[in-house]
Amino acid sequence: xxxxxxxxxxxxxFAVGAYGVITRRHTVLVLASVELMLTAVNxxxxxxxxxxxxxxxxxxxxxxxxxxxxxVGVGLAIVLLIYRNLRSSDPDDVDVLKG
Amino acid sequence: xxxxxxxxxxxxAIMVVGALRVVSTNNIVHAALWLVTVLAGGAxxxxxxxxxxxxxxxxxxYIGAVIVLFLFAIMLTHAPMxxxxxxxNDMRLxxxxxxxxxxxxxxxxxxxxxxxxxxxxxxxxRTAEVGTVVFRAYLVPFEVVGVLLLGALIGAVVLAxxx
Numbered sequence: 001x002x003x004x005x006x007x008x009x010x011x012x013x014f015a016v017g018a019y020g021v022i023t024r025r026h027t028v029l030v031l032a033s034v035e036l037m038l039t040a041v042n043x044x045x046x047x048x049x050x051x052x053x054x055x056x057x058x059x060x061x062x063x064x065x066x067x068x069x070x071x072v073g074v075g076l077a078i079v080l081l082i083y084r085n086l087r088s089s090d091p092d093d094v095d096v097l098k099g
Numbered sequence: 100x101x102x103x104x105x106x107x108x109x110x111x112a113i114m115v116v117g118a119l120r121v122v123s124t125n126n127i128v129h130a131a132l133w134l135v136t137v138l139a140g141g142a143x144x145x146x147x148x149x150x151x152x153x154x155x156x157x158x159x160x161y162i163g164a165v166i167v168l169f170l171f172a173i174m175l176t177h178a179p180m181x182x183x184x185x186x187x188n189d190m191r192l193x194x195x196x197x198x199x200x201x202x203x204x205x206x207x208x209x210x211x212x213x214x215x216x217x218x219x220x221x222x223x224x225r226t227a228e229v230g231t232v233v234f235r236a237y238l239v240p241f242e243v244v245g246v247l248l249l250g251a252l253i254g255a256v257v258l259a260x261x262x
Contacts, residue, residue, distance in 0.1 A: 001103050003216040006144065007209045009111050013118050013137070015202035020122035022194040023187045028172050029127060032134050035165065036118055039141045042153070050148040051218050055228045058153045059237055061145075062229075065153070065160055066244050070251035072165050076172040077258035083176040084261075092188065 006047035013040035025090050027079045031072060038068045106147055114140035125186050131169045138162050149223035 013036055020033025042061045049057015083089050117136035124130050138161045145154035233241055 001100065001107065001147075001218045001220075003213050003218050004209055005104075005107060005111070006148070006218075007213060008206055009114065009144075011202055011205035011209060012115060014205065015198045016118040016122055018201055019194050019198035022197070023191045024122065025186050025188050026127055026176075028169060028176065029121075029130055029186060032121060032130060032169060035134060035161070036121060036137060039138060039161075042157070043141060043144060046145050046148055046150050046153060047218070049224075050150060050220060051216065053219075053221055055224050055232050056236075058150045058224060058229050059232050061150075061153045062156060062233070063237075063240065063244055065156055066248060069160055069165060070248050072168055073255040074251050074258070076168055077255040079172055080175055080259050089176040 003047060003051050006043055010040040010043040010047070013037070013043070025092070027082065027089050027091050028076070030091060031075050031079070034075075035068065035072070038064060103147060107144070110140045110143045110147070113137075114144075123187070127173050127186060128170070130186070131166060131173060134169070135162055135166055138166075148218070149220050151223055152226040152229050 017033045017036030017040065020036065021030055024030045024033060042064050045057045045061045045064065047057075049055065049061070079089065082094055086093055088094075114137050117133045117140065120133040121130050121137060124133065138157060142154040142157040142162075145151070145157060
């Protein structure tokens with residue numbers, strides 16, 4: 001297996017995730033797109049770990065997974081709070097700081 | 100080697116289709132379920148690379164817990180908001196440009212730098228080796244991540260509860 005096939009797949013997933021972050025109109029889906037990008041990063045880490053025959057790649061992927069879980073927990077709590085206060089889940093509606 | 104490449108191709112096709120559906124479908128629950136296929140494909144790729152512990156952690160944590168959280172958040176916020184409306188904003192065509200540029204730049208760098216490297220799997224990585232690395236070299240980051248997770252848990256409870 002070439003190393004690059006995994007890296008190119010991860011690059012594609014990362015770009016799709018970035019597209020989703022820009023375009024999605026529901027905050028939960030923005031967070032889902034962020035998860036896509038984090039999966040791409042994990043794929044990179046694990047592929048390099050396998051390339052170097054070193055378990056450290058897996059360890060870093062586990063750290064990324066843990067941080068992603070924490071991020072989703074806090075992020076979804078914030079989404080619920082925004083929905084409760086503004087009755088909207090569109091990130092474009094959260095513009096109370098705009099003059 | 101050929102069998103591994105065929106398995107990679109099947110999983111990659113599933114992941115590509117799933118990722119595109121995550122960012123394009125107009126049904127929010129379907130988007131969350133397409134995310135499951137992408138994450139499951141990722142776990143399959145990890146298995147293909149012989150890294151089984153992180154593959155099963157991906158299944159348990161992402162597919163088991165994170166997706167359930169997503170579905171709960173959808174049910175708590177979605178119901179009256181966008182019954183039939185589009186889930187992508189007006190920039191959905193123009194946003195393709197930065198995404199394609201990002202993918203092209205990354206692909207260019209990757210092909211230039213790692214164009215000919217091959218992965219030679221000696222054997223699958225045993226979970227015991229991962230545990231040894233975590234608890235010898237990365238003990239302090241491991242504990243810090245544990246405290247961070249506790250902080251995030253308390254923060255989420257404080258944020259989401261009704262006063």
